[in-house]
Amino acid sequence: MGETVWSTAFFRALRPKSRLTVSEWADKYRHVAPGTSPEPGPWRTSRVPYLREPMDVIGDADTETVVMQCSSQIGKSEMHLNVMGYFTDQEP
Numbered sequence: 001m002g003e004t005v006w007s008t009a010f011f012r013a014l015r016p017k018s019r020l021t022v023s024e025w026a027d028k029y030r031h032v033a034p035g036t037s038p039e040p041g042p043w044r045t046s047r048v049p050y051l052r053e054p055m056d057v058i059g060d061a062d063t064e065t066v067v068m069q070c071s072s073q074i075g076k077s078e079m080h081l082n083v084m085g086y087f088t089d090q091e092p
Contacts, residue, residue, distance in 0.1 A: 017090070022059035023052045025090060026082040036078075043082065051079045058083050059090075 020028065023045045030043035045052050051074075057063050070076065 020086075020090065022055035022083055022086045025059075025086045026055065029089065030082055030085060032078065043078075048075045048079075051075055055079055055082055055086075059086055 026043045027045050032040050032043055034040040039047065045055075054066060054068055058066050068076070
């Protein structure tokens with residue numbers, strides 16, 4: 001019995017992670033700290049749907065350059081934290 005449990009856990013650990021987009025990763029793993037946002041807690045891309053495409057394009061391996069023109073205070077810094085977290089976790 002112990003050997004089966006060990007081998008199951010061992011082979012499960014060797015399985016590759018499922019590939020997520022940056023926005024999926026942020027929705028699953030990102031937590032916004034109190035004091036850094038008017039809405040601390042779990043990150044929800046649904047609250048900033050205009051950031052979904054830029055985040056996912058940045059995470060696309062075929063993309064070389066992303067240019068954004070936008071106003072201030074719309075979540076770009078939080079988006080960049082999502083991107084950095086994604087690459088740290090998914091592409092170490």
